[in-house]
Amino acid sequence: xxxxxxxxxxxxxxxxxxxxxxxxxxxxxxxxxxQAFHAVTAEHAVRHGRxxxxxxxxxxMSWIKPGFLWMTYRCGWLTKDDDxxxxxxxxxxxxxxxxxLERAVASSWRSSPYPTxxxxxxxxxxxxxxxxxxxxxxxxxxKLDRRAIQLGLRGKTxxxxxxxxxxxxxxxxxxxxxxxAHRGDEARLRTPRETPYPVESETARRALGL
Numbered sequence: 001x002x003x004x005x006x007x008x009x010x011x012x013x014x015x016x017x018x019x020x021x022x023x024x025x026x027x028x029x030x031x032x033x034x035q036a037f038h039a040v041t042a043e044h045a046v047r048h049g050r051x052x053x054x055x056x057x058x059x060x061m062s063w064i065k066p067g068f069l070w071m072t073y074r075c076g077w078l079t080k081d082d083d084x085x086x087x088x089x090x091x092x093x094x095x096x097x098x099x100x101l102e103r104a105v106a107s108s109w110r111s112s113p114y115p116t117x118x119x120x121x122x123x124x125x126x127x128x129x130x131x132x133x134x135x136x137x138x139x140x141x142x143k144l145d146r147r148a149i150q151l152g153l154r155g156k157t158x159x160x161x162x163x164x165x166x167x168x169x170x171x172x173x174x175x176x177x178x179x180x181a182h183r184g185d186e187a188r189l190r191t192p193r194e195t196p197y198p199v200e201s202e203t204a205r206r207a208l209g210l
Contacts, residue, residue: 005175024195025194065150096160
């Protein structure tokens with residue numbers, strides 16, 4: 001299923017300007033997340049329909065981002081280095097994604113709901129899902145008041161993400177490169193249509209600090 005695109009100007013007008021917001025493209029059964037990889041890894045993923053290959057490691061934490069502009073900011077609109085030369089749009093099972101939100105543990109104690117640092121540290125070590133809320137950024141790299149989410153996966157959870165929860169993978173590098181030229185024109189810049197993702201589980205809301 002191809003990504004739905006919309007102008008940045010239209011989306012910015014309806015997006016929340018501040019607070020913790022999971023901006024994502026999703027439907028009843030799936031959520032799109034993004035990752036940047038070396039060309040070899042990206043080509044393998046598209047060819048086989050899942051991540052893997054000689055440059056991909058299950059031993060490292062792998063970070064996923066549901067926000068397209070947060071991804072383009074992190075990879076410098078594909079201008080940083082060879083290890084981030086391709087952006088993949090990974091359509092993920094929505095139930096799996098909701099489970100990640102419930103099991104996420106914040107990267108810092110102050111951002112977590114745990115009353116003591118010791119409890120947070122123990123939970124962080126045991127968890128296979130790490131959470132970070134970072135300042136979101138606009139298309140020109142400007143820092144925003146809104147916070148964007150990224151989730152780090154490791155261990156069996158990373159395996160399940162790759163081998164069970166991935167529905168499809170699309171290399172959207174051409175879209176990133178084409179729209180990079182329009183970053184300064186909000187009316188021309190087109191990005192994947194995203195809306196605030198509903199987090200209804202109280203367990204997930206507590207874990208995310210919502």
